Amino acid sequence: MSKATLPTFPSMLxxxxxxxxxxxxxxxxxKLTAExxxxxxxISRETLRRLERGDPTIAMGTYMRALRVLGLDRDIDLIAKDDELGRKLQDLALQPPKSRAGSPRTAS
Incomplete structure (x- = not known):
């Protein structure tokens, strides 16, 4: 039985x-030859060809090795470095709920 794979979004491709x-x-x-x-x-020359074409089945480790050989492996540290959306969501959760305008306050 073959493993089911999820379709890759066109933007990701x-x-x-x-x-x-x-x-x-x-x-x-x-000036590095493909070989x-x-x-x-x-890796094989065929795997490199697939990597350079953006094949989504290439493993992340293979991309890491490519970056290392090229001397660009520090670039990977920039991916998802600043989670702007996550921080905004976190900040919203930390804010106290706003009171409704015009609602009478009850005395305790």
């Missing part, structure tokens, strides 16, 4: 393709 292209350009700027780059990463 575009992001992965753009990431793969950026990695390909970084490789080329360093040498794949060898340094410890």
């Amino acid at each position: 575009r992001q992965l393709a753009a990431l793969g292209e950026r990695l390909r350009l970084a490789r080329m700027r360093r 040498l780059f794949a060898e340094r990463m410890g």
Whole structure:
């Protein structure tokens, strides 16, 4: 029985393709051939081809190895570094509830 996979959102496919292209350009700027780059990463040439095309089935560890070989591995630390939405939600939960205008207050 084969494992069911969830469909990948089109926006995610575009992001992965753009990431793969950026990695390909970084490789080329360093004058690394695909064969040498794949060898340094410890992957096959076919896997590298899929990575550079943005294949969503490529493991995160493979992307990490690509970044390491290119000297860009610190860039991964910038992903989700500042959770702006989470902080806003947290701040909203910390605020006391606003009293309703015009509601009479009851004495205790």
